[in-house]
Amino acid sequence: MEEIKGQEEKSERSLNFIEEIIEDDLRNNVNESRVHTRFPPEPNGYLHIGHAKSICLNFGLGKKYQGKTNLRFDDTNPVKEDVEYVDSIMEDVKWLGFDWEDRLYYASDYFEQLYEYAIILIKKGKAYVCDMSAEEISETRGTPSRPGKESPYRSRSVDENLELFSRMRAGEFPDGSKVLRAKIDMASPNMQMRDPVLYRILHATHHRTGDTWCIYPMYDFAHGQSDSIERITHSICTLEFEVHRPLYDWFIREIGIYAPRQIEFARLNLSYTVMSKRKLLELVQEKQVKGWDDPRMPTICGLRRRGYTPESIRNFADTIGVAKRDNVIDVSLLEFCIREDLNKKASRIMAVLNPVRVIIDNYPDGIVEEMEAINNPEDETKGKRHLPFSKEIFIERDDFMEDPPNKFFRLAPGREVRLKAAYIIRCERVVKDPGTGEITEIHCTYDPQTKSGMPDSNRKVKGTLHWVSAKHAVEAEIRLYDRLFSKENPDDAEEGKTYKDYLNPDSLKLITAKVEPSVRNAGISEKYQFERIGYFTVDYDSTPENLVFNRVVPLKASW
Numbered sequence: 236m237e238e239i240k241g242q243e244e245k246s247e248r249s250l251n252f253i254e255e256i257i258e259d260d261l262r263n264n265v266n267e268s269r270v271h272t273r274f275p276p277e278p279n280g281y282l283h284i285g286h287a288k289s290i291c292l293n294f295g296l297g298k299k300y301q302g303k304t305n306l307r308f309d310d311t312n313p314v315k316e317d318v319e320y321v322d323s324i325m326e327d328v329k330w331l332g333f334d335w336e337d338r339l340y341y342a343s344d345y346f347e348q349l350y351e352y353a354i355i356l357i358k359k360g361k362a363y364v365c366d367m368s369a370e371e372i373s374e375t376r377g378t379p380s381r382p383g384k385e386s387p388y389r390s391r392s393v394d395e396n397l398e399l400f401s402r403m404r405a406g407e408f409p410d411g412s413k414v415l416r417a418k419i420d421m422a423s424p425n426m427q428m429r430d431p432v433l434y435r436i437l438h439a440t441h442h443r444t445g446d447t448w449c450i451y452p453m454y455d456f457a458h459g460q461s462d463s464i465e466r467i468t469h470s471i472c473t474l475e476f477e478v479h480r481p482l483y484d485w486f487i488r489e490i491g492i493y494a495p496r497q498i499e500f501a502r503l504n505l506s507y508t509v510m511s512k513r514k515l516l517e518l519v520q521e522k523q524v525k526g527w528d529d530p531r532m533p534t535i536c537g538l539r540r541r542g543y544t545p546e547s548i549r550n551f552a553d554t555i556g557v558a559k560r561d562n563v564i565d566v567s568l569l570e571f572c573i574r575e576d577l578n579k580k581a582s583r584i585m586a587v588l589n590p591v592r593v594i595i596d597n598y599p600d601g602i603v604e605e606m607e608a609i610n611n612p613e614d615e616t617k618g619k620r621h622l623p624f625s626k627e628i629f630i631e632r633d634d635f636m637e638d639p640p641n642k643f644f645r646l647a648p649g650r651e652v653r654l655k656a657a658y659i660i661r662c663e664r665v666v667k668d669p670g671t672g673e674i675t676e677i678h679c680t681y682d683p684q685t686k687s688g689m690p691d692s693n694r695k696v697k698g699t700l701h702w703v704s705a706k707h708a709v710e711a712e713i714r715l716y717d718r719l720f721s722k723e724n725p726d727d728a729e730e731g732k733t734y735k736d737y738l739n740p741d742s743l744k745l746i747t748a749k750v751e752p753s754v755r756n757a758g759i760s761e762k763y764q765f766e767r768i769g770y771f772t773v774d775y776d777s778t779p780e781n782l783v784f785n786r787v788v789p790l791k792a793s794w
């Protein structure tokens with residue numbers, strides 16, 4: 236991890252292969268040296284961290300080359316799409332820090348134009364209406380090593396095709412009874428070129444066009460033509476579309492329109508999670524998680540609720556770069572990026588997650604001292620705050636051992652520790668519950684000369700502990716999130732199992748902690764470093780009466 240460079244150095248990294256293509260095009264004055272990219276989500280689910288990579292890449296290139304980036308909804312499948320998804324996608328892109336300005340488009344805006352393009356192909360004898368069922372079409376498609384069989388409807392005349400296609404549009408035929416297919420080559424070694432379907436009949440209400448249409452273009456027929464209409468210069472997509480590229484180019488060439496260039500890169504795969512929208516939807520619908528924005532989800536809204544910042548995600552996207560071959564990125568790299576960002580930004584506070592009471596026997600009763608604590612040692616401008624200190628405090632149960640090994644530098648009978656921003660204390664004795672043997676009180680003495688400003692304030696002891704004053708501490712619900720799956724690649728399920736068999740049963744633990752009173756009025760989404768523990772954020776459910784914090788990440792990698 237040491238070689239991960241700071242923000243400034245990153246702009247000097249060598250060009251990735253997409254930037255090389257673009258710079259080559261700029262040098263050769265391709266497309267009048269314009270750079271115009273797009274992010275084309277299908278509004279059939281919430282965006283995930285993989286989409287974030289694509290957003291950062293497309294909008295990042297637009298920015299870097301003083302070009303433009305469109306947001307385009309690829310909304311060609313009315314059955315699975317919804318405005319809820321459209322809204323969430325726009326929110327997520329904005330939150331990540333990108334701006335499509337006035338360039339918000341929908342493939343459905345082009346339905347009429349796409350229909351006209353289909354007519355062009357029919358008139359050229361390059362498309363025909365086929366009456367075979369979906370099963371028959373797939374059965375006659377052949378295999379990569381065996382050519383497909385030509386449809387008996389392939390030789391229909393142009394006039395008959397024009398008439399049938401217009402009657403398909405007019406709603407005269409039931410769903411699935413006819414399709415429009417391209418007439419290319421049933422023996423092509425590329426299966427995508429074996430007379431692919433361009434239009435299907437679907438009597439379904441579209442979230443934008445309502446019931447205007449009952450035929451809908453297939454993804455392949457809509458995508459490239461939409462790129463062309465928007466005069467996209469570099470159409471960047473994931474590797475699985477590489478085999479679609481000849482088809483992408485074929486449509487553009489045969490229709491005779493402006494030709495964008497499709498470039499493929501490797502999709503982001505992340506360990507210990509799943510990224511397919513279908514699977515994420517399943518987790519939500521089956522209530523395996525509490526919703527799309529459950530802080531364990533790899534969705535952008537889940538990461539946001541978890542406490543991730545846009546900067547950390549952009550930095551992550553930049554760090555992983557773009558590859559031409561599929562790979563899996565370790566989720567600990569994402570965790571590294573949020574730690575790095577929150578280390579700079581998050582205020583430190585004291586919170587005791589598993590408290591045990593400490594009584595300082597020689598400290599005066601009824602006195603409260605205001606201790607001064609630094610909010611962020613990485614950022615002086617964050618200033619200082621006051622922390623109440625009194626005779627009874629809480630420390631972590633784990634920070635005490637009755638019979639410790641030599642290397643234990645925390646509290647133990649007869650040993651001294653420093654209380655962060657306060658005094659050095661020494662353990663004198665413990666009180667146990669006679670029934671359970673559990674320690675209920677740790678009795679200590681303090682050295683009054685050891686707080687800041689006193690003669691022995693610099694006296695060294697081996698350990699420093701965080702603490703909260705018992706009387707002043709505020710209780711808070713803490714949601715300790717962990718990885719959603721316990722298997723590195725949940726998609727790679729054993730025989731007879733599915734990814735859901737690898738859900739981590741300990742992905743959420745609820746505890747009640749004692750936190751310092753300064754956070755009583757903490758706002759939703761505020762981020763803190765709980766000293767010595769980790770980074771936490773105020774959850775959406777939090778109120779001043781019932782504080783709720785989510786753990787973003789532990790302070791140190793624990794895996």
Ligand code: ATP
Nearest residue numbers: 275276277285286288289472473502503510511512
């Ligand atoms: P899923 O497979 O999860 O359903 P998708 O690719 O069908 O995702 P789209 O809405 O079509 O989802 O994706 C929008 C854009 O985001 C596409 O250009 C797609 O290539 C890109 N994208 C999707 N998943 C990833 C990923 N894991 N890494 C990088 N880019 C991705």
Ligand code: MG
Nearest residue numbers: 276277309454
């Ligand atoms: Mg897709």
